[in-house]
Amino acid sequence: MRTVGRVRGRGPAGSLWRHRDFMLLWSGHTVSLFGSQISWIALPMVAVAGLHATTFEVAVLGAMSTLPALVVSLPAGVLADRHRRRRLMIACDAGSALVMASVPIAAVAGRVTMAQLYAVTLVVGALGVVFGTAAGSLTPVLLGGDRLTDANAKMNTARGLAEMAGPSVGGFLVGLVGAARAVAADALSYAVSAAALASMRLREPKPERTSHRGRFLGEIAEGLRFVLAQPVLRVLALSGAVSAVLLRGISSMWLLYVVRELGWSPWAAGLVYGLSLVGGVAGSMVAGRVTARLGMGRVIVLGALLSAPFELVTPLVPPGLAGQWTVGLVFTFLTAAGMVQMTAAQTARQLLCPPGMLGRMNGSTQFMQAGLLPLGPLLAGALGAWIGLRPALIILGGATLLWPLLLSLSPVRTLDVR
Missing domain, CATH: 1.20.1250.20 (MFS general substrate transporter like domains)
Structure with missing residues (x-):
């Protein structure tokens, strides 16, 4: 390998x-x-x-x-x-x-x-x-x-x-x-x-001086260049930005759809959301053991692959109690898988980065994801107004498959960071 x-x-x-x-x-x-x-x-x-x-x-x-x-x-x-x-x-x-x-x-x-x-x-x-x-x-x-x-x-x-x-x-x-x-x-x-x-x-070592020390913009640019030049960090940042935009768009319309189109009560919607949070806690508790058994690269790719397709469930279920239970259980699973994936990706970024660049690597990654986030609700709103809530959710849910696709076609899938 x-x-x-x-x-x-x-x-x-x-x-x-x-x-x-x-x-x-x-x-x-x-x-x-x-x-x-x-x-x-x-x-x-x-x-x-x-x-x-x-x-x-x-x-x-x-x-x-x-x-x-x-x-x-x-x-x-x-x-x-x-x-x-x-x-x-x-x-x-x-x-x-x-x-x-x-x-x-x-x-x-x-x-x-x-x-x-x-x-x-x-x-x-x-x-x-x-x-x-x-x-x-x-x-x-x-x-x-x-x-x-x-x-x-x-x-x-x-x-x-x-x-x-x-x-x-x-x-x-x-x-x-x-x-x-x-x-x-x-x-x-x-x-x-x-x-x-x-x-x-803890007694932290004194921060290392860099070639750009004293030039704030130069240090920012150095961090961005490092993330974009490192193959794994680049893919993790860009694929994470894509998934974040799409998931933010889905979440901005999810409550409106289940209440207006599926006839859920606010209580039922809150309960389903609460179940998904339980999945996140469960996923974080087993993330270490799963990563140790399967390997970091496989977990990053599989976690995305097991999360993304299930975003299509909500617009495909019928109204009523059966649909609520289906979405609740599926969301619990996908949130657990997503949490395992996120933990492995976070660890990979830290291990692949020199100590003196960790701050700028984290800041650059967050900037690339946060900078695109507002596009999610705007895209979802435009699609919902044009073709309706259900087709818009199906399109956005299907588009989340870009996330595992980008990861599986990159060096991430063979990543072995120890």
């Missing part, structure tokens, strides 16, 4: 649950993710219930949350490579805690405004992009290569649990103490994450 990019990791063996620094990183990350899910509910509720915001104002608030990934990803990569990543993450957490805390403080004084909510969303989103870019670059330094798949799987498990339970917790808190006070829980979660990071014993 042809081997692409074999990299041998370092670091002692043993369960990561007994690795002190990783557990501090994981626990702080988990608490912060739950806090962010609370704010995902609470901040719009501050606008709607507290400020009586218009539909347009609420839409703008939602749009603000998508801008930082596009605008900040590339500079964030440079910052993550120029500075010690743990310190950068602590600074981002501390800044996010202070900015989030401004909402309940202003609410007590009766001075919350839409302008403040816009600013909070933008600033916390930008700090979150920097934090995420640095975090994806810190794990290889902390653990070496041998346990990266396990570490990424555990971090993704935390994300899945937060996405599954966080909105319910957020709704409960909003009902209990009010939307503005519920935001304080997110501010506290950032403080907990910062404290956990500060308690780590």
Whole structure:
């Protein structure tokens, strides 16, 4: 079998649950993710219930949350490579805690405004992009290569649990103490994450100087060139961008279709969505074992191949309970397969990248995917208006097969990264 990019990791063996620094990183990350899910509910509720915001104002608030990934990803990569990543993450957490805390403080004084909510969303989103870019670059330094798949799987498990339970917790808190006070829980979660990071014993090496050091745009360009020149990283980035656009387009029309065309109740749609999140958690829990057994390249290709075709299920099922159960079970499976695939792809990118380029590699990959994301809903909306919801979903679902096709025709399928 042809081997692409074999990299041998370092670091002692043993369960990561007994690795002190990783557990501090994981626990702080988990608490912060739950806090962010609370704010995902609470901040719009501050606008709607507290400020009586218009539909347009609420839409703008939602749009603000998508801008930082596009605008900040590339500079964030440079910052993550120029500075010690743990310190950068602590600074981002501390800044996010202070900015989030401004909402309940202003609410007590009766001075919350839409302008403040816009600013909070933008600033916390930008700090979150920097934090995420640095975090994806810190794990290889902390653990070496041998346990990266396990570490990424555990971090993704935390994300899945937060996405599954966080909105319910957020709704409960909003009902209990009010939307503005519920935001304080997110501010506290950032403080907990910062404290956990500060308690780590890791001593990061001083960042390497590059030939472009001191020229910010030069360092950004160096990161983009590296991703586009490396065969596996290029395919992972571009195929990931294609799938992200198509899946965002499908998700933008999915609820409208199942409620309007299939006659589902909002409760039934929410239950089916919840089942898919369970699949994501299950997938992240077995990702390490599956990757170890099948190999990283095969998992990346098979995960995409087992996920993409099932996006066609929703427009093909009949109305009624049988259709709901079918979509729920299929979504649970495809989300599990997608989570295993995502974990393997994330690990491959980290192992194929030099330590001094990890930040810019992560930032460049995120930029290429985030930059195209708005095309998904626009494409879906145009198709839905032209030919109807069901044909549009069938076309978009069929187009997701481009994702595994691109991967299977690339060096990824023979990838052996250790």
